[in-house]
Amino acid sequence: xxxxxFAALAGFVLVFSAFAQTDDVTLPTVGDCPVxxxxxxxxxxxxxxxxxxxxxxxxxSISADGDEYLHADFGEDPDYGIPYIVVDGDQxxxxxxxxxxxxESDPGPYPIPEDAPVEAGGxxxxxxxxxxxxxxxxxxxxxxxxxxWDAGSGAVFNLLSNELRPEGWTSADAAGLPIFPGLVRYxxxxxxAINHALRFTVSETQRAYIxxxxxxxxxxxxxxxxPMGLRLRLRADYDISEVTGASRIILEALRTYGMIVADNGTxxxxxx
Numbered sequence: 001x002x003x004x005x006f007a008a009l010a011g012f013v014l015v016f017s018a019f020a021q022t023d024d025v026t027l028p029t030v031g032d033c034p035v036x037x038x039x040x041x042x043x044x045x046x047x048x049x050x051x052x053x054x055x056x057x058x059x060x061s062i063s064a065d066g067d068e069y070l071h072a073d074f075g076e077d078p079d080y081g082i083p084y085i086v087v088d089g090d091q092x093x094x095x096x097x098x099x100x101x102x103x104e105s106d107p108g109p110y111p112i113p114e115d116a117p118v119e120a121g122g123x124x125x126x127x128x129x130x131x132x133x134x135x136x137x138x139x140x141x142x143x144x145x146x147x148x149w150d151a152g153s154g155a156v157f158n159l160l161s162n163e164l165r166p167e168g169w170t171s172a173d174a175a176g177l178p179i180f181p182g183l184v185r186y187x188x189x190x191x192x193a194i195n196h197a198l199r200f201t202v203s204e205t206q207r208a209y210i211x212x213x214x215x216x217x218x219x220x221x222x223x224x225x226x227p228m229g230l231r232l233r234l235r236a237d238y239d240i241s242e243v244t245g246a247s248r249i250i251l252e253a254l255r256t257y258g259m260i261v262a263d264n265g266t267x268x269x270x271x272x
Contacts, residue, residue, distance in 0.1 A: 012059055031131015031132060041212045041260075042197050043197075045256055046233055058224060061204070061224045067267040070268045072269075074184065080120070082183060083117035085116045085117060085127070086128075087131070088131065088132050089130060091113060093110060095108050096110050098151055098153060106154060123140060123263075125139065126139040136158075136159055138154065138156075138178060155172050155178065165214040168214065173199075173263050174228065175217075176228070182199025182200075182262060183272050184271070193252070195253070197231070197259055201264060201266060201269045201271075203264065205225055205228055207227075213227070216228050227261070232259055234255040
């Protein structure tokens with residue numbers, strides 16, 4: 001398993017989040033579609049954004065349990081990581097039965113086949129991308145029921161739009177964010193560049209969120225805990241000259257696009 005060996009306490013700063021136009025770079029794509037527009041928050045270069053005055057306190061709180069290293073929560077072992085499937089425009093839709101957060105979920109049917117991969121572990125995310133119609137379908141706590149999917153919650157995103165979830169709504173992720181655009185993908189590593197922000201988890205969050213997040217999952221009002229949607233980046237002066245391979249590609253993405261708090265979990269775990 002890939003492990004990024006550098007101290008998070010030394011390398012990261014919190015930056016103010018905002019939407020801004022991305023310069024001419026190769027946008028992330030899937031099938032025939034961009035993974036959101038160039039000016040989407042996931043695709044925005046934040047390397048020159050100002051540092052939040054509370055940066056040190058946020059980072060210290062994330063590392064309070066002794067987790068001080070960035071960890072790649074993916075690798076050769078299929079028990080780690082969040083899988084996805086790309087379907088075409090002819091994929092038949094199936095019914096979705098929501099078991100927990102149906103009032104904050106987009107109603108089905110979704111074009112997610114029975115053989116779509118399910119994330120191992122407790123969250124059981126299922127992700128399908130319609131690579132022709134540029135639509136993203138995501139489920140949380142999903143299980144095939146014989147005719148469709150049972151799921152705790154679900155969300156549909158138009159990959160050609162910057163539209164967010166309604167205020168206060170969750171998605172398949174606690175922060176109300178899409179999961180797919182924040183994943184480290186194998187094809188991106190092969191291509192030599194990741195041109196978007198990454199998704200990561202922290203052990204404890206604040207009862208608040210920052211756009212593009214739309215939902216919180218905490219009762220704590222501690223101002224030093226990270227809210228959902230908090231965005232960190234690797235400091236420009238942090239030396240990565242000795243880092244090579246996949247780790248270097250990931251660190252360069254974290255320096256340019258940063259990473260966004262998307263869920264409660266083990267601190268400093270990035271998804272792929």
